[in-house]
Every structure is written in C-alpha cells, then in structure tokens.
Amino acid sequence: MKRALAVATAVALAGVAAGCGEKPTVTVYKQGQYQGKPDKQPWDNDRFKGDKDAWEKAVKARNLGQNEYVRVSGS
Amino acid sequence: MARMKFLADAERCIECNGCVTACKNENEVPWGVNRRRVVTLNDGLPGEKSISVACMHCSDAPCMAVCPVDCFYKTSEGVVLHDKDLCIGCGYCFYACPFGAPQFPQDGAFGLRGKMDKCTFCAGGPEPDFSAAEFRKYGRNRLAEGKLPACAEQCATKALLGGDADVIADIYRDRVLKRGKGSEIWGWGTAYGKPERKPAAQPGAKS
Numbered sequence: 001m002k003r004a005l006a007v008a009t010a011v012a013l014a015g016v017a018a019g020c021g022e023k024p025t026v027t028v029y030k031q032g033q034y035q036g037k038p039d040k041q042p043w044d045n046d047r048f049k050g051d052k053d054a055w056e057k058a059v060k061a062r063n064l065g066q067n068e069y070v071r072v073s074g075s
Numbered sequence: 076m077a078r079m080k081f082l083a084d085a086e087r088c089i090e091c092n093g094c095v096t097a098c099k100n101e102n103e104v105p106w107g108v109n110r111r112r113v114v115t116l117n118d119g120l121p122g123e124k125s126i127s128v129a130c131m132h133c134s135d136a137p138c139m140a141v142c143p144v145d146c147f148y149k150t151s152e153g154v155v156l157h158d159k160d161l162c163i164g165c166g167y168c169f170y171a172c173p174f175g176a177p178q179f180p181q182d183g184a185f186g187l188r189g190k191m192d193k194c195t196f197c198a199g200g201p202e203p204d205f206s207a208a209e210f211r212k213y214g215r216n217r218l219a220e221g222k223l224p225a226c227a228e229q230c231a232t233k234a235l236l237g238g239d240a241d242v243i244a245d246i247y248r249d250r251v252l253k254r255g256k257g258s259e260i261w262g263w264g265t266a267y268g269k270p271e272r273k274p275a276a277q278p279g280a281k282s
C-alpha cells in the first residue's frame with residue numbers, strides 16, 4: 001500500500017514538474033524583408049540621367065496640370 | 076519626396092470607364108485582369124455614385140505584410156510594387172487587400188492561378204527601366220518618363236486624381252471649397268469639421 005502511494009506521488013510530482021517545462025506557443029511575427037530584385041529610382045535612367053530635380057519638376061508639372069481651375073484661368 | 080496616391084471624386088465620376096480602358100491599353104494587361112475598376116453604388120437609382128478603384132498604394136500595405144515570399148517592396152515615392160519572378164500566386168495578398176486590387180490571370184487547362192498582377196501606379200517593376208521585360212511583366216513605366224498614371228491623366232472630368240498626395244489633396248480641397256459639397260465620403264467633416272450653420276430663427280424671437 002505504501003509502495004503504491006509512493007509511486008502515485010512520484011507520478012503526480014513528475015506531472016507537475018513537466019508542466020513547468022512548457023514553452024510559450026505564441027508565435028511572434030517578424031516583418032519580412034523584400035527578397036526580390038532591386039529596383040532603381042525613377043530618375044536613374046536614360047531619360048533623366050540621374051537628375052532628380054528635373055524628374056521632380058516634370059512630375060510636379062503633371063500634378064498641377066490636374067487642377068482645371070488653374071488651367072482654365074491660366075493663373 | 077513625393078508620396079504617390081490616388082483620389083477618386085464621387086461627385087465627378089460619370090462611370091465612363093475611361094480609366095479602366097486607359098489602364099488596359101497603356102499596360103497591355105492580360106485578358107481577365109482588371110487593375111482598375113469603376114464601382115457604382117445605388118446603380119440605376121437617382122443619386123448613384125461611382126468611384127474608380129485600384130491599388131491604393133497603402134502606407135502600411137496589408138499585401139506586403141501577408142506575402143509568404145516577401146515579393147513586395149515600396150519605392151521611395153510610396154508606390155507598392157512586387158517582383159513577379161518571386162511571386163508564387165498563392166493569393167494571400169488578394170484576401171488581405173481591402174480593395175480587391177491583386178488580380179490573378181487564369182491560365183492552363185485547369186484554370187491555374189498565375190502570378191499576381193496589380194496596379195503599379197504606372198511605375199513598372201524591378202526590371203531595367205523601359206526594357207521589354209519590364210513592359211511584359213508590369214506594363215509601362217510612365218513614372219520614369221516623368222509622367223503620372225494614364226488613368227488619372229486621361230480622366231475627362233478629373234474625378235480621378237493621381238500623384239503627390241499633398242498636391243492632389245490641395246486640388247481636391249480647393250475643388251470642394253469652390254463647389255461647397257461632395258466631400259462627405261472622404262470624411263471631410265471628420266478631418267476639417269463641418270461648416271458652421273446659423274441656427275434657425277425661433278418664431279416670435281427678436282432678430
């Protein structure tokens with residue numbers, strides 16, 4: 001009887017101890033890094049030859065051209 | 076540095092689908108793929124409203140977050156692009172996107188899902204600018220030509236604006252102030268407050 005009690009106690013203690021060894025199961029997501037081919041800047045080509053200011057000027061003119069209030073009045 | 080965005084004005088869109096056609100023509104988009112669509116609310120009823128929808132080039136793009144092969148990248152102008160050589164066509168980006176922007180060409184006898192295709196803001200992709208490979212995979216690179224997306228530039232009523240967010244926001248704000256309405260859908264009241272209205276005169280009250 002004593003022997004059975006001792007075995008049962010040992011098993012219970014082992015079970016309790018095993019619970020302490022559990023690892024957290026929550027996944028931590030990390031932001032991925034782009035794995036593809038590198039792309040160049042839109043002004044790094046034959047048209048603008050790396051001239052960022054010229055590219056920005058061209059795009060800005062196009063941007064402002066969408067405002068018909070300005071286009072119609074000519075101001 | 077410019078931060079490229081689209082802005083669709085529901086008060087001006089006449090559902091002509093010119094933007095859809097211009098996009099398909101400019102980029103020679105394959106059959107069955109629509110990088111841009113015109114969505115109409117209350118179609119056929121008085122007061123119906125339409126807006127043109129494509130990739131909105133989100134600042135915190137969910138497609139980038141869910142891609143298992145990390146094939147997305149964001150350019151210095153804020154344009155969300157992807158590398159088709161890396162894409163596996165899994166469709167996660169389609170489920171993540173709130174605008175339904177990612178499209179998948181159907182190919183093969185069993186309708187295989189091809190590599191994802193979406194609006195590039197007419198900025199091509201990670202191939203040499205103006206190369207045949209870039210045009211075949213991603214379409215025309217108008218941004219590298221110093222131009223804006225074809226859909227926005229051809230819009231007859233200028234309902235669809237595209238370009239530097241600050242500039243097109245100014246254009247839209249100016250427009251709304253001049254016409255005095257039509258900004259409700261974009262949360263104008265939340266952002267700038269509602270115009271003050273004088274309380275109605277009480278009957279019998281001295282004015």
